[in-house]
Every structure is written in C-alpha cells, then in structure tokens.
Amino acid sequence: MRLPAKPGLGFKPEHYPAIAETKPDLGFFEIHAENYMGAGGMPHAMLERLRQDYAISIHGVGLSIGGPDPLDTDHLDRLSALCARYEPESFSEHLAWASHNGIWMHDLLPLPYTRETLNLICDHIDQLQTHLGRQVLLENPATYLLFEESDIPETAFLAEISARTGYGLLLDVNNVFVSCVNHRSDPRGYLARFPLEKVGEIHLAGHEEEELPSGPLLIDSHGRSVAEPVWALFAETVSKTGPVASLIEWDNDLPDFATLMAEAERAGGILAGASHALAS
Amino acid sequence: MRSHRKFARNFLGGISGGPVPEGATSTAPSETEHRFRVYRNNVAHGLSRALARHYPVVERLVGPECFAGLAALYIERHPPRTPILTEWGGRFALFLAETETLSDLPYLPDIARIEWARSRAYHAQDAAPLRPEDLRRFAERIGEGLQLYLHPSTQILQLATPAGSIWASQQPDGPRPPAPDQWCAETVLVARRGIAHVITVVITPATGRFLAHLMEGANVAEAHSHAGDGFDLNAAFALLLENALIVGAGHREDQT
Structure with a gap:
C-alpha cells in the first residue's frame, strides 16, 4: 500500500461539510492518530466516510520514538487498532520525543544525534514496525537548538536509521528550510545529502519569522501558506524524486477550505511538472 | 541510555521553568536561551489551548488572560500522563474549586464539570x-x-x-x-x-x-x-x- 503521488491535505473537522459536498480532487487526507482514539462519535464517523473516497495517511504525534523511555505498549496497541480499523496507505511518526517518566509534553522535542540515541531509536522503530506489521515513515524535525554532544549530522542520522530498520522517510521540506535557516546552514546542501530514494511522502507548511541579532529565527507554526523559498525547494526535490504524495499542513489559524485547496493545487501543478520532466 | 535520560530530565526541567538544559547551544550561543524558550512557549501554548478546547465557557467567563494563567498552574500540578491529549484535563473542575482567587465565581467548577462531561459524551461509544x-x-x-x-x-x-x-x-x-x-x-x-x-x-x-x-x-x-x-x-x-x-x-x- 502506498499513498498516491498526488497532493493531500491535513483533515480538519471544520472542513468536513465542504469536503463531503465538493469531493475535491485530492490524493489523500492525513489525520493525527491521537485525535482518533476516542470510542466513537463524530471523529470516527467522519473518518469512516472520508476513508470511502480517499487514501488515508495516519500521522502519529505521541509515541516519543526519540525519548529515553521504552515505548508505551498501550499506545502501540492503540495505534495498531487504529491501523487495523482504517487500513491507512501510510503510517508516519517523528524524529523527536514527547514524553519522559510518564509525563507527555505534547510537543515534538529535539534530541542530540549520537550513537546512543541512534541505537535507541532503531530499537524503538523495530518495535513499532513489528507491532504494526508494516513499514513506517519517519519525519525530519524543525529545530531551534543544537546540542554539543551531537556528533552525527541529521541527514546521516536519518539515512542510517532508514538503512538499519527499513524505515521509509517523510521529508518535511518546510522543516528542512526552518532548521537550516535557524542553524545558518544551506538547505540545498541538506537536501543533497538526504536519502531521497527513501522518501515516501513530503510535507509542506507555513512558518513564522522573527529577527534575532544573528539573523532570522523561523518557527514551524503550520498557521499560514507555504513560503516561496519552500515551494522552490519542493520543486527542486520532486524534479529529482519524481511525483511523491505531498501534504499541505495547516493546523492553526485555519483558513476556509478553498484556501487550502489552492495550496494543494499549487503542489499538484509542481508534481505534474516533475512527472513531465522525468518522462521527457 | 543513562546520558539520554539525563538529557531528557534536564530538558523537561527547563520546559517547566528551570535553566536551559546543559549541552543546548546554537550558532550564536548568546541566543540559546531565547531559542530554548520557543520550546517552552510551544508546550505551554499547546497544552493551554488543549485545555481551552475542553472548557470554552470557563475561558469565556474568566477571560483568555486569566484562563492562560489558570492553565499554566494546572499544567504544573496535573501535567498530561497520557499521549492522548483529548483525555487530559479531567481534574480541572477540582482544581478550580481549590483555587481561592476564584471563590467569587462559585459556579465555575460546576461549569467545568458540565464541559468535561460534554467532551466525554462527544467521544463516547x-x-x-x-x-x-x-x-x-x-x-x-x-x-x-x-x-x-x-x-x-x-x-x-x-x-x-x-x-x-x-x-x-x-x-x-x-x-x-x-x-x-x-x-x-x-x-x-x-x-x-x-x-x-x-x-x-x-x-x-x-x-x-x-x-x-x-x-x-x-x-x-x-x-x-x-x-x-x-x-x-x-x-x-x-x-x-x-x-x-x-x-x-x-x-x-x-x-x-
């Protein structure tokens, strides 16, 4: 199972009436796993309806793969049950952590890239893939800090995880741009080192910008349209990979559905261009 | 593993108001604290909004500023012990009842009970x-x-x-x-x-x-x-x- 190599949107219940009415031409919808763990009601009713018309990507935000603690087995069971119920074309999680000692921060927190954390994450991923019985995609993070103990570059860290575990990668192009600008490095260099052959999905989102004495600090806010330099990096990336399932994420200050569709259509145009370029 | 545990403990300490964790840095080290605050603010804002989604009428009655202050205290005393954010916040009514500065709004904990019951009903089987x-x-x-x-x-x-x-x-x-x-x-x-x-x-x-x-x-x-x-x-x-x-x-x- 694979997501269609077309644009997709993060599903927001507020947009359900517009989606049900217009049946927009989209490859897939993505949902956050943890929002669909209640017993019943509207969330499941909407998702079941959506599932009939579209491919589904389930995106976990609560597993804390990059944390020091063993994975929460109850949560693994809940993720398994959700995947069994909806049979999504894709399941993805984050190179990040969110919990320690039984407390969840519900944010994607950064970690140092070392042999120790690499081994730990590979163990967690093996456990997750075994539990779900399927391949999983891991997403590169947006970060604001560096760590002195990090001695492996993020791209090499992701490449080795993928090589060792068979994990696919979810390339968030906005996160690449945000992190590289924040750490004063070149996003094109990052993408040149990124194992693009492992990419099963791309994420695009908007970010906020503030000015620090040393230069800009970008915040991955998911609250506005995709920035122009991110569109450019996206086009360059898909010209190398060919068309890939590409998601517009917009979680805060939600606009009307037409605005989201315009973003998805722009992504669709770039994907179609990539397809022609590779064919010619 | 021991060092990653220590890292996580220090990082969470910083998120709840402690010093910037040891080893955190940035290309301009004088800006590290400012950059760390992005994480601290994201966590506080994310959890506060999650609580507000359960308790819109409580937020309306006390005003958004007061609500954010109450949420910060609640996060400190009853942080989420679940990866499912929609299941966090069930002790808010009790917490409001124990908050002395709210004693002139004696109905507020009961409003919170109603709102929590509504959230549970929304997700019920x-x-x-x-x-x-x-x-x-x-x-x-x-x-x-x-x-x-x-x-x-x-x-x-x-x-x-x-x-x-x-x-x-x-x-x-x-x-x-x-x-x-x-x-x-x-x-x-x-x-x-x-x-x-x-x-x-x-x-x-x-x-x-x-x-x-x-x-x-x-x-x-x-x-x-x-x-x-x-x-x-x-x-x-x-x-x-x-x-x-x-x-x-x-x-x-x-x-x-």
Whole structure:
C-alpha cells in the first residue's frame, strides 16, 4: 500500500461539510492518530466516510520514538487498532520525543544525534514496525537548538536509521528550510545529502519569522501558506524524486477550505511538472 | 541510555521553568536561551489551548488572560500522563474549586464539570437507539420490571449551583443567566443524541434520580420508587426518546 503521488491535505473537522459536498480532487487526507482514539462519535464517523473516497495517511504525534523511555505498549496497541480499523496507505511518526517518566509534553522535542540515541531509536522503530506489521515513515524535525554532544549530522542520522530498520522517510521540506535557516546552514546542501530514494511522502507548511541579532529565527507554526523559498525547494526535490504524495499542513489559524485547496493545487501543478520532466 | 535520560530530565526541567538544559547551544550561543524558550512557549501554548478546547465557557467567563494563567498552574500540578491529549484535563473542575482567587465565581467548577462531561459524551461509544415499536413491545411484555439500557454517553450531574442555566446563557442566542434570587442547585443531563449532537439539559432532581438508578442497573419500577416527589414518568420517557438515549431493553439478564 502506498499513498498516491498526488497532493493531500491535513483533515480538519471544520472542513468536513465542504469536503463531503465538493469531493475535491485530492490524493489523500492525513489525520493525527491521537485525535482518533476516542470510542466513537463524530471523529470516527467522519473518518469512516472520508476513508470511502480517499487514501488515508495516519500521522502519529505521541509515541516519543526519540525519548529515553521504552515505548508505551498501550499506545502501540492503540495505534495498531487504529491501523487495523482504517487500513491507512501510510503510517508516519517523528524524529523527536514527547514524553519522559510518564509525563507527555505534547510537543515534538529535539534530541542530540549520537550513537546512543541512534541505537535507541532503531530499537524503538523495530518495535513499532513489528507491532504494526508494516513499514513506517519517519519525519525530519524543525529545530531551534543544537546540542554539543551531537556528533552525527541529521541527514546521516536519518539515512542510517532508514538503512538499519527499513524505515521509509517523510521529508518535511518546510522543516528542512526552518532548521537550516535557524542553524545558518544551506538547505540545498541538506537536501543533497538526504536519502531521497527513501522518501515516501513530503510535507509542506507555513512558518513564522522573527529577527534575532544573528539573523532570522523561523518557527514551524503550520498557521499560514507555504513560503516561496519552500515551494522552490519542493520543486527542486520532486524534479529529482519524481511525483511523491505531498501534504499541505495547516493546523492553526485555519483558513476556509478553498484556501487550502489552492495550496494543494499549487503542489499538484509542481508534481505534474516533475512527472513531465522525468518522462521527457 | 543513562546520558539520554539525563538529557531528557534536564530538558523537561527547563520546559517547566528551570535553566536551559546543559549541552543546548546554537550558532550564536548568546541566543540559546531565547531559542530554548520557543520550546517552552510551544508546550505551554499547546497544552493551554488543549485545555481551552475542553472548557470554552470557563475561558469565556474568566477571560483568555486569566484562563492562560489558570492553565499554566494546572499544567504544573496535573501535567498530561497520557499521549492522548483529548483525555487530559479531567481534574480541572477540582482544581478550580481549590483555587481561592476564584471563590467569587462559585459556579465555575460546576461549569467545568458540565464541559468535561460534554467532551466525554462527544467521544463516547456509538449505540443505535431502540426502535419505538420494539420498546413498546418490551414494555407491554415486561411491564414495570423492564430494564432500560441508556446510551453510553449519558451522564447525570448533581450540581450545587445553577451551572446548567449559566452554561446555557453563554451559548449563542442562549437565555439570560439566572438572577441571583433564582439561584438553586441543578441536576443536568449531558449525553449525545446520535453521532453528533451533545445535549446539556437541566432536568428535575426526581428525573435525575430516576435516570441515575437506571444507569446503576435498577429496573423501571425500582428506579421509579427511588425517584421521589414530583416524578413524572411520562416526561422522563419523552426526554429519553426525544434524545434517542434508550439503546436496549429487556429483563435484567437478557439485554436486547
């Protein structure tokens, strides 16, 4: 199972009436796993309806793969049950952590890239893939800090995880741009080192910008349209990979559905261009 | 592993107001603290908004600034112990009751009880209502020994304040809030009608006792005998039918 190599949107219940009415031409919808763990009601009713018309990507935000603690087995069971119920074309999680000692921060927190954390994450991923019985995609993070103990570059860290575990990668192009600008490095260099052959999905989102004495600090806010330099990096990336399932994420200050569709259509145009370029 | 544990502990310490974790740095080290604050703010904002999604009327009544302050205190005292954010926040009513600066809003904890019950009802398990003709058939065959099974979302709240009426007054086109001389305890039914519609209805204390007994496993006759003065059985049935809350019926041990 694979997501269609077309644009997709993060599903927001507020947009359900517009989606049900217009049946927009989209490859897939993505949902956050943890929002669909209640017993019943509207969330499941909407998702079941959506599932009939579209491919589904389930995106976990609560597993804390990059944390020091063993994975929460109850949560693994809940993720398994959700995947069994909806049979999504894709399941993805984050190179990040969110919990320690039984407390969840519900944010994607950064970690140092070392042999120790690499081994730990590979163990967690093996456990997750075994539990779900399927391949999983891991997403590169947006970060604001560096760590002195990090001695492996993020791209090499992701490449080795993928090589060792068979994990696919979810390339968030906005996160690449945000992190590289924040750490004063070149996003094109990052993408040149990124194992693009492992990419099963791309994420695009908007970010906020503030000015620090040393230069800009970008915040991955998911609250506005995709920035122009991110569109450019996206086009360059898909010209190398060919068309890939590409998601517009917009979680805060939600606009009307037409605005989201315009973003998805722009992504669709770039994907179609990539397809022609590779064919010619 | 030991060093990653220590890293996580220090990082979380920093998130809850402690120093920037050892080893954190940036290309301009003087800006590291500012950059760390992005994480601290994201966590605080994310959790505060999650709480506000459960408690929109509490937020409206105290104002967004006061609510953010209350949320920060609540996060410190009762941080999430679950990866499912929608299940976090159930102790907010108790927390509000213990917060002395809110003692001039005595109904606030009860508003929070209503809002938490509404969130639970929204996510409760689905159950199709019994068809009226089936219910009639059971009632005729079994009489007052009839056992009724209510929708899993059904909750009865016994409140010491008129929080049900105050909650209603805060809804779009809601009635005026009760005047101070109309203040009294209220019984509130929270449940979900069908898939989508969460209801919040002030009911009589007698109806509340009747429903609470049904939910504990009493049959209609037993629940009726516990309902007490002023109970109207027909009105109670009408309320249940109108909101599709009867999902099964039968003798005590043969549910349909």
